[in-house]
Amino acid sequence: MLNDALGTGDGTRSAADQTHRIQEAIYDAIVEQRLPPGTKLSEAEVGAAFAVSRTITRRALHALAHAGIVTIERNRGAFVARPDPEEARQVFAARRLVEPDLTRSAARACTRADLARLRKHLDAEAAALKRDDRRTAIRLSGDFHLRIADISGNAVLARFLRDLTARTSLIVAIYGRSRASACGVDEHRELYEMLARHDEKGAPLAMLHHLDHIEADLDLGDAPDGAVDLAAILRGAAAPRD
Amino acid sequence: MLNDALGTGDGTRSAADQTHRIQEAIYDAIVEQRLPPGTKLSEAEVGAAFAVSRTITRRALHALAHAGIVTIERNRGAFVARPDPEEARQVFAARRLVEPDLTRSAARACTRADLARLRKHLDAEAAALKRDDRRTAIRLSGDFHLRIADISGNAVLARFLRDLTARTSLIVAIYGRSRASACGVDEHRELYEMLARHDEKGAPLAMLHHLDHIEADLDLGDAPDGAVDLAAILRGAAAPRD
DNA sequence: ATGCGGCTGATCGTATACAATCCATGCCTA
DNA sequence: TAGGCATGGATTGTATACGATCAGCCGCAT
CATH class of the missing domain: 1.10.10.10 (Winged helix-like DNA-binding domain superfamily/Winged helix DNA-binding domain)
Structure with missing residues (x-):
């Protein structure tokens, strides 16, 4: 878990x-x-x-x-x-700041064992999506980010990110447009590839774009609907x- | 407070x-x-x-x-x-990541009133140093960073930084080389000047250097001494x- | 009929009582 | 004399009891 x-x-x-x-x-x-x-x-x-x-x-x-x-x-x-829209924006601002850096560290630090674990994780994500197990898919999707943070080796930031991802779940629940799971597994696979190549330039950028995509699916701005x-x-x- | x-x-x-x-x-x-x-x-x-x-x-x-x-x-x-040396390094890594960004936001967002408050804060810092009130000086020194975070407008990151500064106090207490207060008020004044000029390039850099100076005064690495x-x-x- | 005031039930805030655990001291034995 | 074990004191872990506060309801007066 x-x-x-x-x-x-x-x-x-x-x-x-x-x-x-x-x-x-x-x-x-x-x-x-x-x-x-x-x-x-x-x-x-x-x-x-x-x-x-x-x-x-x-x-x-x-x-x-x-x-x-x-x-x-x-x-x-x-x-x-x-969370209100303002807080949602702040949470995403924090993630945009923290996660690319964590991803770069992870790209440098990740071992063969780390990559194997990530692969297994991606398979589990794909499997959950395939059998329409939305709950598991959402949780695994968030966990993927935490695993990267974990690989980065900075427990302080990883801990912080853990709280941020949980809050993100709430934000997506409130302001999410599509009913799809939080992240697409394709982008996670792409991130994995970059990590496997130890691409310290590309990986952080991919993470940043990934986060942008998640946020783009939100409907902040106007009244938070209900x-x-x-x-x-x-x-x-x-x-x-x- | x-x-x-x-x-x-x-x-x-x-x-x-x-x-x-x-x-x-x-x-x-x-x-x-x-x-x-x-x-x-x-x-x-x-x-x-x-x-x-x-x-x-x-x-x-x-x-x-x-x-x-x-x-x-x-x-x-x-x-x-x-905190052990490893944790100390992680705390500083987190601060180096977060604070320059907060400082940039603050440089953009700071109002005349914010600057006035910062000025008053700097005066209080200087006064505490002048009368050798080390405790107050240390606390105000840390608070300066929190005020900048506050001005930046991101409460989520500001909250995180609050915990980080407290941990920094512990780190300085354990690994601090000089018995001087945590930060020099001169560098804080320099930061203030950059904020006042809304210098979105210089202010983050100044903050980064400031943090580096604080960390440079630490004696991590070998046994935690006393x-x-x-x-x-x-x-x-x-x-x-x- | 409507608005206001007091009442009641429920929920939380705090204190305290009891049980479990740990550390330390002292005794006994080899 | 040194080591191990048992016991006692202290401290924490948990549960529960009691008081405070709030929301909702009912009845009354206007």
Whole structure:
């Protein structure tokens, strides 16, 4: 599940770390877009779902809030985050800045074993697409980027990117135009080829274009469609101004 | 204190948010290098110091752990993080990647009011240095970078940088060669001049050089010098090896 | 009929109690 | 005397109890 390579820092997560378990479960559910933006994450409900107390649930929700994919409102509870267009632009700006550089490092550093793993990953992506397993396809698609970050060797940036990709999932869920998965596997294959050739010029450029393509599929700019209405509804049907 | 601009997301932090209060207090103490790396942060002690229960203390410590400036070891407790040389290099790599870009954005976006605030900030820095107030000088020095990030308008990256600067404080505390403050105020003034001229070429370069200078003052590579001794002292004066 | 005020149920915020774990000291044995 | 083991104290991990706050509902007055 790739999270091994991007853990929160403690390596001793055997079976006792309940917090981590439900944190990952919610994280995955958000990435796979099973939990739509704005969904209420009641402490009691979440706790019951995983058979843990509110203490654990709470810690997990707070951690996710720190990662930016959950919003906590005082005395109201936790919700799956609903990034506004401005935040969406900032997330993409951050990715455009960080990922090409990570890709260049990866192009330099990638070993034969890394490439083999990437190949296997691409096959899994293709397979998921082939059998119309959209959830798996989306998750693997995002994981591909994380694997590159992982190869680059900078754990600090890789960690940051992990949060950014999760937020991207939310952004795509809200503003995505096409119902296709987040990334095309073709561009991933192209990236793989460049990495395999250790092309330190081409690979970052390919990543940049790839990100541009993802962002181009978004419909930022005008009103976020149902988002504003939904917000109004959720906050008590009080019309904001007019 | 600048944190207003970089809060955790909730704007309703009036007086009830105890967690935030002690989180900021510990954060500041770490940035100002009053809490050396490796210091044990006992839940009971911290809680007593701020007159809150362990619940609150715990949440604050976990949040700081997520930011990477506190390490939590299961059943052992929380400690001020002690970044190893590799992590230090990664933090600086991340800063070299992010900050020049933020600086360029700031050079483009900065208004007269922004510049006035920066000027006032520089004066405060100079004043702190003049009266040998090392703690304040260090904190303001780091805050200067955050203010630039703030001006750039990308809150996502600004938030990331906030964590990075805090970690930088720890790195300087461990590996810093000179006992001078983290950054020279002269280079900050130079940066200010470039921002004032909206120099989108020069400002990022100046920032890059500035970061290089900070990193050049570090002594990575060999053993972390006094760090090991400090750990021994804090852990009960049991001589580690010789 | 409509708007306002108090009430009730539910949810969150915080504190505390209890269990589990670890570290250290001291004793016993070889 | 040195090493290993058992025990005690301290600290953290988890669960739960209680108080605070908020949203929605009902009844009343206008």
